[in-house]
Amino acid sequence: MCLVIVIGRNLSPFTRRVVLSLSVLGLPFERRELGTATHMDAIRRVNPLGRVPAVTLDDGTVLIESSAILDHLDELVGPERALTPPSGANRRRVLRHCALLTGAMDKAVVAYYERTRRPAEMVYAPAVEGNERQVADGLAAAEAERPDAEGGWLLGSMRPTQADLTALVALPFLRIVLPHLVEPGRHPRLEALVARRGPEVPGFVETDPTP
Incomplete structure (x- = not known):
């Protein structure tokens, strides 16, 4: 499985639901616990909007917005394991x-x-x-x-x-x-x-x- 890097703090519920989803699905990931109040420049280097969560895939692709990230995770694990039913x-x-x-x-x-x-x-x-x-x-x-x-x-x-x-x-x-x-x-x-x-x-x- 691809290793992903999750950017965002646990205080962000949108970041946290991505982290929980990765954990439930058993997908490997690393954390970069950056907050918008204290690490805006570092976040903007990954996400031009300066928002979290952002996820960096192991091929360098950056996904932003929790809904898009979660959609990718469902696609990765397939319809039988997807956390949102496919239809x-x-x-x-x-x-x-x-x-x-x-x-x-x-x-x-x-x-x-x-x-x-x-x-x-x-x-x-x-x-x-x-x-x-x-x-x-x-x-x-x-x-x-x-x-x-x-x-x-x-x-x-x-x-x-x-x-x-x-x-x-x-x-x-x-x-x-x-x-x-x-x-x-x-x-x-x-x-x-x-x-x-x-x-x-x-x-x-x-x-x-x-x-």
């Missing part, structure tokens, strides 16, 4: 669940930056409120799609899909950046997934972003 209703279900969660995480980043990277007098409250509403609504929809309160995998299978791995990184990230939106008991099915299934997933404990 049909299950594929649509997994992609929708991922879209809800990645959309919520994107909006969480916007709200967090608005709160923390401007002087207090320049924070635009309607922008914060609007983005946080989208986070809350996305999480509520994802919560409603989870199969049970026991932390089961989305498709009821014996192994996680990409939807499950994305859910496993979303809640811990939101607990750090917008804890008031993920208070204990608010999303019991997602909470059960993280608490009960997270430790079973290769790489989950090792990439815990909690300070």
Whole structure:
């Protein structure tokens, strides 16, 4: 198998879901734990957008954006092992669940930056409120799609899909950046997934972003 280099810190849930996917699939990789706040020049040398994650393949090809990276991993391992089903209703279900969660995480980043990277007098409250509403609504929809309160995998299978791995990184990230939106008991099915299934997933404990 090709060795890949993953650029990005565990605090980035998009980086973390790539790392978990590589770990679950048993693919070899190395880490370059660079953050956009402290290593922007180094990141830009790999990804002109200055964003993480970025993955360098052993032939020098650079993949950017977690969805594109994960698509490549699925292609690499083939349809039987792919973390997103290749076709049909299950594929649509997994992609929708991922879209809800990645959309919520994107909006969480916007709200967090608005709160923390401007002087207090320049924070635009309607922008914060609007983005946080989208986070809350996305999480509520994802919560409603989870199969049970026991932390089961989305498709009821014996192994996680990409939807499950994305859910496993979303809640811990939101607990750090917008804890008031993920208070204990608010999303019991997602909470059960993280608490009960997270430790079973290769790489989950090792990439815990909690300070």
